[in-house]
Structures are given as structure tokens and as C-alpha cells.
Amino acid sequence: MTEYLVRRVLQAVLVLFLITVVSFGLMHAAPGGPLKVMLSPGMSPEAQLIQMKNMGLDQPVYIQYMKWVGNLLQGDLGHTFKNNVPVGDILWPTVWNTFVLMSVAWGLSMLIAIPWGIYNSTKQYGLSDQIASIVAYLGFAMPTFWFGIMLQQYFAMQLNLLPLSDMYTMGKEGQISDLILHLILPVTVLTLVNIAAYVKYTRASMLEALEQDYIRTARAKGMKERRVIFRHALRNALIPVVTIIGLDLPTLVAGAALTESVFNWPGMGRLFVEMAVAREYSVLMSITLLISLMVIIGNLLADLIYALVDPRVQLGRKGGRAA
Amino acid sequence: MKKGRGWLKPLALLSLTGALLVGCSSGNNASPGTTTPAPTKKPVEQVAPQATSTDDEKPIDGGTFTHSTTSDIVTLNPIFGNDTASGDVMEYTQAYLYNRNPSFDLAVYPWSLAAELPKISEDGLTYTIKMKNNAKWSDGTPITADDLIFTINAIKTPETGSPEITKYDKVKEMKKLDDYTVEIKLKQLYAPFAFGLMQKLAPAHVLKDVPFKDLQAHSYGKDPAKTPTSGPYKWTEWKQKEFHVLDANPNYWGEKKPHIQKVVYKIYADQNTQVQALMKGDVDLVDSIPVTQLEAVKAKGTINISTEPGPSYEYFAFNFDKKNFPNNYGLFEGQKTRQAIAHAINRQGIIDNILKGTGKIMDAPFLPGTWADPGDAAVHYEYSAEKAKQLLKEDGWVAGADGILAKDGNRFSFEFIFNSGNSRREQAAVVIQQNLKEIGIEAKPKALDFSALVDQYANPGKFQVLLLGWQLSDPDPDGISTFGKKAFPPGNNAGWYDNPKLDALWEKAVSTVKQEERAAIYKEVGKEISTNLPYVFMYQYGTPRGMTSRVKYKDEFKPVSMIPYGETFGFLNWWIDDTKK
Numbered sequence: 001m002t003e004y005l006v007r008r009v010l011q012a013v014l015v016l017f018l019i020t021v022v023s024f025g026l027m028h029a030a031p032g033g034p035l036k037v038m039l040s041p042g043m044s045p046e047a048q049l050i051q052m053k054n055m056g057l058d059q060p061v062y063i064q065y066m067k068w069v070g071n072l073l074q075g076d077l078g079h080t081f082k083n084n085v086p087v088g089d090i091l092w093p094t095v096w097n098t099f100v101l102m103s104v105a106w107g108l109s110m111l112i113a114i115p116w117g118i119y120n121s122t123k124q125y126g127l128s129d130q131i132a133s134i135v136a137y138l139g140f141a142m143p144t145f146w147f148g149i150m151l152q153q154y155f156a157m158q159l160n161l162l163p164l165s166d167m168y169t170m171g172k173e174g175q176i177s178d179l180i181l182h183l184i185l186p187v188t189v190l191t192l193v194n195i196a197a198y199v200k201y202t203r204a205s206m207l208e209a210l211e212q213d214y215i216r217t218a219r220a221k222g223m224k225e226r227r228v229i230f231r232h233a234l235r236n237a238l239i240p241v242v243t244i245i246g247l248d249l250p251t252l253v254a255g256a257a258l259t260e261s262v263f264n265w266p267g268m269g270r271l272f273v274e275m276a277v278a279r280e281y282s283v284l285m286s287i288t289l290l291i292s293l294m295v296i297i298g299n300l301l302a303d304l305i306y307a308l309v310d311p312r313v314q315l316g317r318k319g320g321r322a323a
Numbered sequence: 324m325k326k327g328r329g330w331l332k333p334l335a336l337l338s339l340t341g342a343l344l345v346g347c348s349s350g351n352n353a354s355p356g357t358t359t360p361a362p363t364k365k366p367v368e369q370v371a372p373q374a375t376s377t378d379d380e381k382p383i384d385g386g387t388f389t390h391s392t393t394s395d396i397v398t399l400n401p402i403f404g405n406d407t408a409s410g411d412v413m414e415y416t417q418a419y420l421y422n423r424n425p426s427f428d429l430a431v432y433p434w435s436l437a438a439e440l441p442k443i444s445e446d447g448l449t450y451t452i453k454m455k456n457n458a459k460w461s462d463g464t465p466i467t468a469d470d471l472i473f474t475i476n477a478i479k480t481p482e483t484g485s486p487e488i489t490k491y492d493k494v495k496e497m498k499k500l501d502d503y504t505v506e507i508k509l510k511q512l513y514a515p516f517a518f519g520l521m522q523k524l525a526p527a528h529v530l531k532d533v534p535f536k537d538l539q540a541h542s543y544g545k546d547p548a549k550t551p552t553s554g555p556y557k558w559t560e561w562k563q564k565e566f567h568v569l570d571a572n573p574n575y576w577g578e579k580k581p582h583i584q585k586v587v588y589k590i591y592a593d594q595n596t597q598v599q600a601l602m603k604g605d606v607d608l609v610d611s612i613p614v615t616q617l618e619a620v621k622a623k624g625t626i627n628i629s630t631e632p633g634p635s636y637e638y639f640a641f642n643f644d645k646k647n648f649p650n651n652y653g654l655f656e657g658q659k660t661r662q663a664i665a666h667a668i669n670r671q672g673i674i675d676n677i678l679k680g681t682g683k684i685m686d687a688p689f690l691p692g693t694w695a696d697p698g699d700a701a702v703h704y705e706y707s708a709e710k711a712k713q714l715l716k717e718d719g720w721v722a723g724a725d726g727i728l729a730k731d732g733n734r735f736s737f738e739f740i741f742n743s744g745n746s747r748r749e750q751a752a753v754v755i756q757q758n759l760k761e762i763g764i765e766a767k768p769k770a771l772d773f774s775a776l777v778d779q780y781a782n783p784g785k786f787q788v789l790l791l792g793w794q795l796s797d798p799d800p801d802g803i804s805t806f807g808k809k810a811f812p813p814g815n816n817a818g819w820y821d822n823p824k825l826d827a828l829w830e831k832a833v834s835t836v837k838q839e840e841r842a843a844i845y846k847e848v849g850k851e852i853s854t855n856l857p858y859v860f861m862y863q864y865g866t867p868r869g870m871t872s873r874v875k876y877k878d879e880f881k882p883v884s885m886i887p888y889g890e891t892f893g894f895l896n897w898w899i900d901d902t903k904k
């Protein structure tokens with residue numbers, strides 16, 4: 001297990017390194033650049049050159065990259081070009097804001113979807129199953145921004161029950177009750193989308209498990225259905241579900257830019273788009289790195305959870321996961 | 324499906340940002356050039372009940388005014404902050420040396436730092452500026468000649484990296500005559516200089532020991548606690564990407580104090596969210612309602628809408644550098660050819676249908692109704708495919724086998740580029756393509772990322788036709804930096820337009836400080852440029868503005884669309900009345 005973890009961490013470092021090289025290269029290869037976005041082309045070439053020097057953009061890309069990595073290793077994410085603000089000052093609050101939104105949506109989705117999927121697998125084509133199908137179709141087919149706007153129109157504009165947007169009402173920053181009110185609509189949007197996926201996966205996975213020989217054997221032995229489902233089928237059925245959920249982990253940080261925009265949620269998805277337009281390389285690199293890190297951690301966690309829910313999966317042994 | 328829609332968000336943001344960038348960057352470029360954004364004499368068109376008060380209503384002190392935006396500030400340091408959001412917040416927090424009046428002339432108000440209009444010497448080279456002697460920064464330090472000299476010095480020094488450098492690069496020397504009087508000598512006669520004096524100052528007592536190259540990194544302008552302000556509001560709080568809180572400055576020196584006690588400058592992710600917030604009453608002012616949402620906002624009934632266009636115009640610029648065309652054959656060499664294109668494009672149709680009436684046809688690079696507007700002296704090209712065909716025929720174009728015109732073996736086919744994500748331009752491009760097809764010209768629209776467009780096409784002058792806009796943030800009508808030979812790429816004259824007659828006229832116009840003489844010269848400019856036609860001047864445009872009816876003001880202090888930041892013109896005299904929602 002330890003050996004496996006060490007191997008995975010080393011792999012992760014290499015992957016992260018490659019990701020940063022490629023991202024940095026791509027960003028700098030793209031036409032335009034922060035100076036073009038910021039300054040008037042009417043400025044004299046000499047003045048522009050001075051500005052480029054001030055920003056460190058006059059140096060070759062590899063030097064810029066090495067400087068960035070050097071700073072990163074010392075815990076410095078860099079500064080924005082536009083107004084020389086430390087990246088961390090802008091980034092960390094948005095990461096937290098997105099985390100709050102996404103973790104509530106994520107947790108709620110699992111709490112609803114997994115039991116629902118299990119139940120539906122035992123009552124195939126029943127009423128609950130039919131409803132789940134409708135929810136799934138809605139969740140997959142409906143553009144999230146449109147759904148968000150509809151919820152806003154009804155609950156915020158017409159009924160005036162809930163706040164229209166933002167994370168807090170001005171002057172009530174930090175108040176949990178105010179935060180909860182602001183969470184309701186965006187969480188509803190995100191949860192619907194997640195539920196759509198998770199219910200389907202859980203149901204399908206359970207159905208597959210329930211058709212296995214060992215389940216038949218268990219039933220033949222006269223084991224109670226509840227025990228068959230929860231003791232035998234569920235453990236196996238959860239594996240693919242865990243994978244999906246584990247791979248969804250990065251969205252906790254990356255956020256859903258569209259939902260954040262519709263609800264004016266001051267999160268990281270929104271920030272990324274804004275910074276991409278402004279060509280703020282330092283912020284973009286930090287976000288890219290953070291998301292990559294989350295993808296790697298998500299994968300690793302999914303693998304580790306495999307081992308927990310399925311004893312047949314043995315990590316670190318040669319020959320991989322074969323039973 | 325969820326993932327598939329991921330492009331919409333960047334697209335929407337790019338659209339908005341593209342529009343802003345075009346506005347901002349062109350505004351900056353055009354600062355010393357382009358045209359005069361003076362106001363029209365017409366009253367602001369109101370499509371909903373007026374927000375103004377009746378004469379018997381008395382202003383009420385107190386209340387919060389929420390101004391919404393879609394981008395955060397860069398800095399509140401006037402040496403650097405020239406983007407729209409920074410400018411918005413500075414309108415409340417920083418006093419101008421001179422203000423603009425609604426006619427776009429230099430003016431001294433009780434809230435201006437200057438005590439009187441500048442005295443200009445006979446030769447037009449020396450400006451003497453007298454400042455008020457009672458003005459103070461919000462930390463109590465007096466605002467003096469030192470602040471003015473420091474600010475101009477910092478901006479004109481290239482090491483500083485100020486985007487406003489071209490405003491003061493003609494300053495030869497500055498002399499402090501006394502604590503409140505400064506004499507500025509110019510290297511050459513340059514009439515637009517006066518408008519450059521509509522300047523907000525930076526505090527010398529905070530920044531004088533900072534090397535110019537380090538000014539941008541300094542916390543002044545980025546940390547509310549370290550940013551003394553000169554205007555009626557102080558900067559209390561900044562939550563990045565979320566909001567700014569501005570409170571009435573208790574040390575404000577002006578005779579006229581603000582009625583409204585607090586201003587919140589609130590940042591939204593996009594225009595749609597912003598408009599929703601306006602309709603719910605979460606914000607009081609939105610200055611960019613998408614035309615597609617205008618009807619919904621009107622239907623609300625409690626929001627006052629103004630659709631008067633702002634100081635921006637759209638253009639269709641020809642490229643005169645033959646290297647950009649196959650066989651080095653410049654398609655737009657013929658004046659009649661260019662005129663034909665102007666006749667062929669249905670500008671009014673675009674205004675009526677795409678801009679929903681919120682635009683005005685332009686025939687020259689001067690905003691209609693301003694002092695430099697040449698009026699009828701500029702040639703007007705009405706929409707007429709027949710006239711266009713006639714002119715093309717006269718210029719030697721003959722229909723080829725595929726129906727497309729040809730001359731000397733060259734097909735009349737070109738590509739015109741514009742920034743992607745700008746829905747107004749995207750829709751206009753389709754109309755232009757169709758209009759030109761009707762007269763036998765193949766025009767191929769191509770949308771590009773704004774930054775790439777500027778960097779790879781506009782700046783080096785490598786394109787065939789450019790569909791873009793100018794925002795005329797500078798009040799002076801001088802346009803040599805847009806149309807003159809000395810502004811060839813990487814300058815603003817991206818289309819390599821060379822017209823010595825026009826160059827001479829532009830030069831002549833800035834060589835006198837007498838406005839009537841300049842106006843007469845701009846009449847000639849208007850005639851020449853609209854005849855020779857380096858651009859098809861499309862239309863003046865703006866975005867409709869919405870304001871909640873709880874905001875009250877007398878008519879004389881109403882918002883002015885035609886001047887930059889004119890939406891809060893007279894703000895000091897506004898008040899909030901929640902009793903009559």
C-alpha cells in the first residue's frame with residue numbers, strides 16, 4: 001500500500017510538471033497577451049517595451065516559466081499583470097466560495113441519488129423509477145443556465161422568496177442563515193444535474209450486480225432480500241459509482257462557471273473565464289495547477305475507495321487489480 | 324449536455340469583454356485623436372417615466388445607491404486606472420481638476436479642484452492653472468500645486484508605464500507659481516491639451532518618494548486604507564470581484580455635499596444577471612442593458628430607461644496596403660468603389676433591427692450634435708443598391724461568370740474581420756455580407772478573438788477590411804492619430820490610409836486654440852473624409868441605461884449619455900426617495 005502510494009505520488013509530480021509546461025507554453029503561444037489587452041496600441045513602442053519589462057514579459061518563455069516554478073516552490077503564486085495584486089489574494093477566496101457551493105451540491109446529490117438509485121434497482125419500472133428517468137432527462141437535457149434563470153424568475157422575482165444572486169446580502173457577510181438562503185437556488189440547479197447522473201449509474205450498477213451468480217446463490221440459500229442487497233450487491237455496485245463521484249471531485253474546486261455566473265456566485269469558475277480573457281497567466285496557471293491536482297487526488301481517492309469497498313482489489317501488488 | 328454548453332459562458336463573457344475592450348482600447352488610442360464626444364442638444368429620450376423630481380420635492384439626505392458593473396477595477400490610482408470600472412469608482416471618489424459640462428466643454432464646478440478656467444497665453448503655449456485653496460485629501464492633507472505637478476510628471480514619464488502618457492507628452496516644463504498655481508509650458512501648439520486637463524490627481528504626499536517604475540506596484544489605489552481620496556466619497560471597502568463600498572467623505576471640502584450617504588459599486592458576472600438585479604431592485608443603475616432585454620425591463624414599469632447613444636461609433640475600415648490582397652491588387656483603390664460599398668450597406672436597417680433603434684447614422688468621425696460635427700458638409704450615403712451598382716460600373720467592375728464582379732482579372736472578394744462574441748457585430752456582419760452580395764461583391768465575415776485580432780491583424784495592418792468600433796473618451800475631435808499617415812501601423816491607422824490633404828487639415832485644426840476656427844476646419848475635414856471614405860462610418864451606438872425610480876434628481880442634473888461617465892453627471896445633487904417607489 002505504501003509502495004503504491006509513493007509510486008502514485010511520484011507519477012503525480014511528473015504529470016503536474018508536464019501539465020504546467022504544456023499550459024504555460026500554450027498560454028504564451030496564443031496570440032495577444034496581457035499587454036495587448038491592457039494597453040492602448042496608441043502608446044509608443046518605447047513605452048510599451050518599458051511596460052513589458054516591468055511585467056517580465058520581455059524574457060524568453062522558458063525563463064518566465066522557470067521563474068514561475070521557482071516562485072511556486074517558495075509558495076508564491078505570482079502577481080496579476082493588471083494591478084500587481086498577489087494571485088493568492090484573488091484566488092483563495094474564490095476557491096473557498098466554490099468549495100462551499102459545490103460541496104453542498106455534491107453531498108446533497110449523493111445523499112439523494114445513491115439511495116434512490118438502489119431503491120429503483122429493486123423496483124424496476126415502478127413509479128419512482130419513472131420519476132427518476134424524468135429527472136435524469138431534465139438534468140441531462142436542460143441547459144443549467146436556463147434552469148437557473150427560470151428558478152430565479154419564479155422564486156426570486158415573482159414570489160420574492162429567495163435572493164436573486166450573490167453569496168451574501170450586503171452587510172450580512174458571514175451569516176450562516178443568509179448563506180443558506182443564497183445557496184438554495186444554485187444548489188438546486190447543480191444537484192439536479194448531479195442527481196441525474198448518479199441515480200442512473202447507481203441503478204444500472206445495482207441491476208448488474210443483482211444479476212450475478214453469487215446473488216442468485218445468496219438468494220437460493222434463503223438469505224433475506226435486504227441482506228442480499230446491502231451486504232452483497234451494494235458493495236460491488238458501488239465501485240463504478242465511486243469512480244464517477246471520485247472523478248467529479250475536481251468540480252468541487254473548478255466549479256460550474258455557468259451556474260456561478262447566473263447566480264453571481266463569486267467562485268473560481270467565474271474567475272477563470274475572466275482571467276482567461278485578461279490573459280492573466282499567473283492566475284490561470286494557478287487555477288490549472290489546482291484543478292490538475294484535484295483530478296489526480298480524485299483519481300487516487302477513487303482507487304483507494306475501490307480497495308475499501310471491494311476486497312478483491314489489492315493495491316500495490318504486481319498484476320494490478322485482478323481478483 | 325451540461326458539458327456541451329460550456330462554451331456559452333466564455334462566449335458571453337468574451338462578448339461583453341470584447342465590447343468593453345474595444346471601447347476601452349480604442350478610447351485610449353483615440354484619446355489624442357478620433358472625435359469629439361460632445362452632447363446632442365436633444366433631450367434624452369425616455370421610454371419610461373422620468374426619474375426626475377418635481378420642483379417642490381426637496382432632496383433627502385441618506386440612503387444607498389447601488390451602481391452595477393460587469394468588471395472589477397484595476398486601480399483607483401488616476402495615473403493608471405483608465406479602464407471603465409476604475410473610472411466609474413473614481414467618479415465618486417476622486418475630484419477632477421476640471422470637469423466636463425454637458426456640452427463637453429472644460430468647466431469649473433464647485434466640485435472641481437480648479438478655481439477658474441486655465442489662462443492660455445496668446446501663443447497658445449502656456450497654460451496657467453489656478454487651484455482652489457481649500458481642497459483636501461480625505462486624510463486631511465491639503466490638495467496643492469505639488470499634487471498636480473507630481474501627477475503630470477508621473478504620467479508623462481515612460482518608466483511609469485501610464486496608459487495616459489499621450490495626454491502630456493507635449494509638456495515641456497511645469498512651474499509652481501505658488502501653492503495653488505501652476506504654469507505649464509508646451510513644446511508645441513496643441514489645442515487638444517486643454518481637454519487633457521480634465522484630470523484626477525494622485526496624492527504627492529503619499530507617492531512622491533516612490534520611484535516611477537514602482538508606482539504601479541504601490542498599494543495606493545489598491546488598498547482602501549492607503550488610498551486617500553479627493554472627492555465627495557471615500558473608499559471604505561473592496562471585496563475583489565464582488566463589490567466596493569464608498570461612504571460620504573466626512574472631510575469633503577466642497578461647498579456642495581452629497582445627499583446620498585453610501586454608494587455600492589457591485590460587480591456582476593454578466594449583463595443578464597445584472598439586468599435581473601435591476602428588475603428586482605437589488606441595484607439602482609445598469610448602464611448596459613442588452614437590447615434584447617429592453618422590452619422586459621420596460622414592462623417592469625418602475626425603471627427609467629434611456630436609449631440615447633453614447634460616445635461610440637462603429638466602422639467598416641478598408642485596407643489600402645495592396646500586400647494584403649491576392650496579386651497585390653488593392654480592391655479598394657477606387658474612391659467610387661468605396662462609395663458604392665457605403666451605398667450598399669443598409670445602415671438604417673441595422674440600427675432599426677439589430678440595435679433596436681438605439682443608434683444614429685454617422686457620416687464622418689465626429690459625433691452628431693457636437694461642436695465639431697460638420698453636419699451637412701459631410702456626404703451622406705443613403706441605402707441604394709442601384710447607386711452602388713452604378714458607381715461600381717463607373718469604376719470598371721464587371722460581373723464575372725460566377726456573378727461576382729471582377730476587374731483586371733481580379734474577383735471582388737474579400738474577408739472582413741471583427742471580434743468574436745460581440746453579438747451586435749456578429750449580426751451586422753451577416754447583413755453586410757448579404758447587402759454586398761446583392762451588388763456582386765463577395766464579402767466573407769470572419770470573427771476572431773479580440774486580443775488576437777488586435778495583435779495579429781489590426782496592429783500590423785494585416786487584414787482586408789476591419790469591422791470595429793471607437794469609443795471617443797477624449798473630448799477633443801482631433802483625428803490624426805486615427806487617420807493620419809504618422810499613425811500607420813502599429814498606430815491606429817490600421818488600414819494604411821494616406822491622404823496628405825486630410826493630414827494637413829488635421830494639423831491645421833490643432834494649431835489654433837480658437838474653437839470657431841477649429842470647427843470650420845473640421846467642416847472641411849468632414850467633407851473630405853466622407854468623400855474619400857477610408858471607412859464606411861456606420862453608426863453611433865450605445866447601450867440603453869436603466870435606473871430605478873427611487874433615484875431622484877432635478878432635470879439640470881440628469882444623466883448625460885454623450886459624455887464618458889455621464890450616467891452619473893450631477894450625482895452630488897441626486898437623492899434617494901424610498902417613500903415613493
